[in-house]
Amino acid sequence: MPLVNSVEPAVNLLLANRPLASRVAAFGDQPLSPTPEVLEALAEESAKLENATPWEIVQWAVDNYFPKLTMATAFGPEGCAIIHMLASIEPRTHVFNLDTGYQFKETLELRDRIAEKYGIEVEMKQPDTTVEVYEALHGGPLYKTNPDQCCADRKVKVLKEAAVGWHAWMSGIRRDQSPDRAKAPIIGWDKKFNLVKISPLANWTKKDIWKLITEENVPYNPLHDQGYPSIGCWPCTRAVMFGEDERAGRWSGFKKTECGLHTSE
Numbered sequence: 656m657p658l659v660n661s662v663e664p665a666v667n668l669l670l671a672n673r674p675l676a677s678r679v680a681a682f683g684d685q686p687l688s689p690t691p692e693v694l695e696a697l698a699e700e701s702a703k704l705e706n707a708t709p710w711e712i713v714q715w716a717v718d719n720y721f722p723k724l725t726m727a728t729a730f731g732p733e734g735c736a737i738i739h740m741l742a743s744i745e746p747r748t749h750v751f752n753l754d755t756g757y758q759f760k761e762t763l764e765l766r767d768r769i770a771e772k773y774g775i776e777v778e779m780k781q782p783d784t785t786v787e788v789y790e791a792l793h794g795g796p797l798y799k800t801n802p803d804q805c806c807a808d809r810k811v812k813v814l815k816e817a818a819v820g821w822h823a824w825m826s827g828i829r830r831d832q833s834p835d836r837a838k839a840p841i842i843g844w845d846k847k848f849n850l851v852k853i854s855p856l857a858n859w860t861k862k863d864i865w866k867l868i869t870e871e872n873v874p875y876n877p878l879h880d881q882g883y884p885s886i887g888c889w890p891c892t893r894a895v896m897f898g899e900d901e902r903a904g905r906w907s908g909f910k911k912t913e914c915g916l917h918t919s920e
């Protein structure tokens with residue numbers, strides 16, 4: 656069943672195979688709403704796509720939601736892999752990054768390399784305060800004392816604002832990354848951001864991602880070659896040692912394992 660919009664369900668049931676202009680006209684700017692019918696339809700689609708390839712899932716996302724489809728990337732290998740797929744499926748898909756002000760220079764340079772290779776200009780979404788102002792307001796860097804608050808202010812709040820006006824977002828999470836992510840559906844309703852959430856790589860492994868990157872010459876962050884399997888903001892990311900979990904270098908020394916973008920609470 657194609658996606659449905661609670662406002663005009665009869666119209667939207669027919670949308671999936673329509674040309675772009677027709678789909679845009681039918682959806683307008685009305686936000687989707689998680690009615691029981693919508694949730695049921697998403698669960699059905701997710702089950703059907705459980706054995707689909709990431710390309711097929713990205714194609715499904717484009718067919719059903721473009722141009723109301725967006726994608727968030729931190730320029731990790733997974734995000735770069737999805738951008739590589741989008742470049743051949745629908746390069747006009749909107750892609751954005753949560754630019755906290757604390758990203759590595761290698762990460763920011765990767766944005767330019769992606770733009771050069773694919774012509775996809777990732778939009779940088781910034782918080783309403785600069786790092787200098789934010790740290791002055793809090794008497795110093797909050798990532799040292801309260802990283803949850805820092806992530807809430809500089810990532811989650813920014814994504815909530817960035818989510819307005821879209822119907823669906825794609826992310827590069829994989830189920831094998833953490834216990835939290837192990838439950839991620841391929842397609843689901845993201846109640847935190849009021850969007851359909853699509854995870855084309857949910858069933859892929861780290862090995863699958865790197866096979867694609869290597870074989871198809873996908874640009875990636877050079878820090879991965881220096882012992883950083885997972886890269887976020889520089890103050891909260893360290894290289895990991897042999898045998899450590901791939902996310903062990905994130906918020907090292909804190910119980911925190913997620914920035915809050917991919918958790919339901």
Ligand code: SF4
Nearest residue numbers: 798802805806888891
């Ligand atoms: Fe702040 Fe660290 Fe979260 Fe970045 S990852 S927003 S620096 S707490």
